[in-house]
Amino acid sequence: MSEGLFRVAVHVPAERAEEARARALELAPGGFEESEAAGTLILVFYAPAAAAEAIASAFPNPEITPVEPGWEDRWRSFHRPARAGGLWIGPPWEHPDPEELAVVIDPGRAFGTGAHPTTRLCVELLARAGRGSLLDVGCGSGVLSIAAARLGFDPIVAIDVDPVAVETTIANAAANGVEVEAYVLDGEEAELPRADVAVANVLLAPVERILARLDSGVAITSGYLVADMPAAPGRGHVDRVELDGWAADMFTAAPLPG
Known part of the structure; x- marks a missing residue:
């Protein structure tokens, strides 16, 4: 496969949609397009050659096409704003x-x-949780840290094992005019700072390892499907929300009575 950017499209039967979404999130944690037609889930990825090959090899009968010049403007049309927890979340051109x-x-x-x-x-x-200090484990773009700041959490610490994610979080926090302390730290290995509320939107296995190591009164987790429930020894489960086959959960620091 030559150099450049490629579009990889895969069609998955509806009965295998959750499995396909989980695999897609592992391969492209930065995001992918998703649509449905005639009982089929359609996933579309944009990636450089090596990543495109890895994605294509994970699904049957992928459609791989080079991305033509001018894709930047068309790419913007796929990034639409969303609303959650009373907040508007979106790109700068919206x-x-x-x-x-x-x-x-x-x-x-x-x-x-x-x-x-x-x-x-x-x-x-986060909008339902009591306010206080916040720890964002695996901060990525910093969207959850910034959302937490908008909701009134303070102070906020964001960590990620990827230096680019930390740089991006710092830049996005500055662009939004909020204060976030962000630095490189492995949430699955290093000692984690204490916080009133911790949030981790990663895959199921890392979520479970992070939950076992958190020092927080409340933990909010996601990055997995509705069929999954993270193991959280020593914590009580207090809330769950679901959307488009995905789930997020809220845990307290101690098991609930009874």
Whole structure:
């Protein structure tokens, strides 16, 4: 496969949709397009050659096409704003209503704008949580940290194992005029700072490892399907929200009585 950007489209039977979404999130955590037609789930990825080959090999009968010049403008049309937890979340070329609290995220570094269901679900649960300090584990673009700031959480610490994610979070926080302390830290290995509320929107297995190590009164998790429930020894499950086959959960620091 030559160099450049490629579009990979796959068609999955509806009965295998959850499995396909989980696999897609592993291969493209920064995001992918999703639509349905005639009982078929259609997933579309945009990736450089090596990543496109990896994605194509994970699904049967992929359609791979080079992305033509001018794709940047068409690409923008796929990043639409979303609303969650009383917030408008979207890219800088879209505009919220004047009275809306906005979280503006530029997806130019491939972390997405916050429209993915798991992000929106986490914001919904953050809006229901008591305010206080917040720890964002696996911060990506920083969308959850910025949303938390808009909702009144303070102070906010964001960590990620990827230095580019940390740089992106810092830049996005500055662009939104909110204060977020962000730095490189492995949420599955290093000692985690204490917070009143912690949020982790990653895959199921990392979520479970992070939950076991958190020092927080409340934990909000997502990045997995409705069929999954993270193991959370020593914590009580208090809330769940679902959207488009994805789920997010809220846990307390101690098991609930009874």
